[in-house]
Amino acid sequence: MDGAGVDVGGGEEVEGGGGGGHACSVRRDSVHVQRVLVDLTCKLRFTMLDVRRLRLLRELAERGTVTAVAHALSYTPSAVSQQLAALERDAGVPLLERVGRGVQLTEAGRRLVTHADAVLARLEAAEADLEAASGRVFGRVRIASFQTAAHALVLPVMHPLEERHPELVCQVVQAEAEDALPALRLGDVDLVIGEEYEHAPRQRDPALEYRDLCRDELVFAVPASHRTAGQETIAFADLAGEEWAGGELSTAWHDMLVRACRSLGGFEPDVRHYVDDVRLILGLVGATGAVALVPLMGWSGELGGVVVRPATEPDLHRRIFTAARRGTADRPAQTAVRQALAGRARALGLQTA
Secondary structure (H helix, E strand, O other), X not given: OOOOOOOOOOOOXXXXXXXXXXXXXXXXXXXXXXXXXXXXXHHHHOOOOOXXXXXXXXXXXXXXXXXXXXXXXXXXXXXXXXXXXXXXXXXXXXXEEEEOOEXXXXXXXXXXXXXXXXXXXXXXXXXXXXXXXXXXXOEEXXXXXXXXXXXXXHHHHHHHHHHHOOOEEEEEEEOOHHHHHHHHHHOOOOEXXXXXXXXXXXXXXXXXXXXXXXXXXXXXXXXXXXXXXXOOOEXXXXXXXXXXXXXXXXXXXHHHHHHHHHHHHXXXXXXEEEOOOHHHHHHHHHHHOXXXXXXXXXXXXXXXXXXXXXXXXXXXXXXXXXXXXXXXXXXXXXXXXXXXXXXXHXXXXXXXX
C-alpha cells in the first residue's frame, strides 16, 4: 500500500508521511469526529458523580468525622472512606486532606458540597412532585418537637391523621430547635416544630423552609401567696429581685427571658432553676416560691398554689413555626401533618398563620 491513501470514512483525505517512507491519509471528518468524542468523554467525566457518594461528602462536611458519618448512616468507617476515595477519583481533584488522625475538606471539596446540597434538594423536590402526582398521602414523617408543643399539638393529631391516611406513619422525636434544626438539615428528621421569640430571634438556614404555625401568649406564673397574685396584670419591673425558674442555658427560651428582663424590666434576672419542661417549672413556682414566664399553651389550670397573669407589657408572645428541607416541604404527607397541627392550634384558641 505504498503511497496509498487510507479511507476511514467519507470525506476529504489528508496525506501524511509515515514511518519507513510510507504515506498515509486520514479523512478530515474522521479526525473531527474523534476530537468530538474525546471532548465529550472529558465533559461526561464531570457529570457521572455518584449521588450517594455526594451525600457522604455532604455528611462529612456537617458531621466532621468519618466515624460520625458511618454511625449516622449505619455504614462501617472503612466503607465510608472507600466511597469518598472513589468520589475523589471521579472528581479528578483532591477533595480531602489528612489533618492529624482525621480528614478535612479541601477548597474543592467545600465547593462540591455546595453543589451536592443543591443536587440533593432537587432530588427530594422531584420525589415530592411524584408523590403529589400519585394523589396519595403516604410515607413516614419524623416530627421533632419541643415538649410543650408535642403534648398540646402533636400527640392529639397523630391517631386521627393515621386513621384518615392509612399509608401515613408519624414518628415523634422530642428535641429543642437548637438540636432539631441541624438534625433536619442532615435528614435525620423530616419536620421540626420550634419556637421563636421577639427578644431572641433565630438565624434562618437557607436550606430550610420555615412556616409560621401559630402564636402563643407568654404569661407570668407566680405563687398564689405572692404580692402580685391579686393583680390583673404583672409588669416585668414588679418581679425585679425575685428568684426565677427558666429554660436551660443556651436555649431560645432562656435567652428570651434574660433579654426581656433587661429590656422591659431594667434588671438582670436571678435564674435559679434551668429546665425546659413547663410543668416542672410550674411545679417549682408552687414548691419554691420562684416566679416564671411561661407559654399559655403549657398551662392547664390544674396546679394548685400557682396563678398565671398576663404581662402588662403589650403583645408578649412566641411564634410557633414548622421547618422542613426545601425539597420536601410540599410532600403531601408533610402538608397533611401541617394542616392537622394548624387545626389543633385553632381548637386551642391560638392565633394561626
